Amino acid sequence: MLSSGDFKPVQLEDRDFFVQHYRRFPQMHSDNTFTNMVCWNYYANYRYAYVQDCVLLSSTIGGKTRYRPPIGPHNPDLLHEVMSLALRSDEERPFVVLDQGTLDWIKSLYPELKLDPERMYFEYVYLASDLALLPGKGYSTIRRQLNQFMKNCSPRVEDLGADNIAEINDFVEQWCEWKDCDSNPDLESEKEALCFALAHYEELELSGIAIRAEGKIGAISLFEGLNEDTALVHFEKGLPDCKGIYRAINAETAKILAGGYTYINRESDMGVEGIREAKMRYHPHHMVQVHMARQEELERVL
Structure with missing residues (x-):
């Protein structure tokens, strides 16, 4: 069973590993990028595991941890393990989805899982x-x-x-x-x-x-x-x-x-109204949406 002990800190020397993996599985949201993780590690304590050709990511802010879906070949069993691990977190919304393709895949497997959009993290x-x-x-x-x-x-x-x-x-x-x-x-x-x-x-x-x-x-x-x-x-x-x-x-x-x-x-604008207004003035072509699942929603479907 997957556990938090399987994860290790993201460090500067891990860059080549992430570059190679993301060439195969390109990212859409900045929060999964290596630069973002290693630069913001002091604040968000990013950790990762490499399991069955997939990168698994977590971040811990204020002692509460969130997990992301596996980045790699679609593996329903591994997704289930990550969601189960997220269910054991103290975070109220412990499971975060950062791209539309992954969201569609999860919805196809768990059509009753409610994933709420979080506008402040939209990019x-x-x-x-x-x-x-x-x-x-x-x-x-x-x-x-x-x-x-x-x-x-x-x-x-x-x-x-x-x-x-x-x-x-x-x-x-x-x-x-x-x-x-x-x-x-x-x-x-x-x-x-x-x-x-x-x-x-x-x-x-x-x-x-x-x-x-x-x-x-x-x-x-x-x-x-x-x-x-x-x-x-x-x-x-x-x-x-x-x-x-x-x-x-x-x-x-x-x-x-x-x-x-x-x-x-x-x-993103991080929910700051002045930043949101400034970014909207430049007429975005599209947004990269972020969705989160609550503890009770994960418990209901797992």
Whole structure:
């Protein structure tokens, strides 16, 4: 019987294993990506097991653990074991499904299982060309703000690299002072994740850019490929010194990614109304939905 003791922590040296497995079984949601797991491990304590050619994932926040369906060949018996393990968790909603294909498969096996959508974890996916070109009336306000920024702030785009990494780290400290990360546990965790990504961007094979406005770095983004047609923006930060700089970092990142990807995943809004409004203004092409099963629902069908 599968147990929590079969899982081990996700560590930086596991990257090649996950890269190889995800080439065979591409992911749609950022939360299953290796970069996300290893960068946010301080907060979410990601663990994995490799069973019958499938990767099994769990995350533990505040002492409560959630499990995901097996990533690999469809194996109903292994799915049942994972769901049974989730049933033994103290988490109220211990079973999380992060892609539509897996959701459809589970529903075909357990048609009476109720899986509730969790909007705050839905991820926003955009046409890369839309974010790069900002076409039509729907983007007119964003284009105007971007043009004002370009006119007023003398920006220059730089690739993330050895020449500017120290200054980018200083930028992160300034961003956290502005946001008062020390008084907000969520922002403090985000700072930890971002600092880990910057410290290990070469091992993680992350790409990134910075925008230098009025002589100093005012915005950064870090990104990578998620699957064959979708890129994933992990982090996008800016300071308020030059109005419109968030518009610029978004557009400059998209110009780079549009050359190799059809879509750009810009992750979720975490239920923050201001972030939701900002992401909706860019007119997502579609959302990657997240569904969760409650303890009583798992107990009812198993």
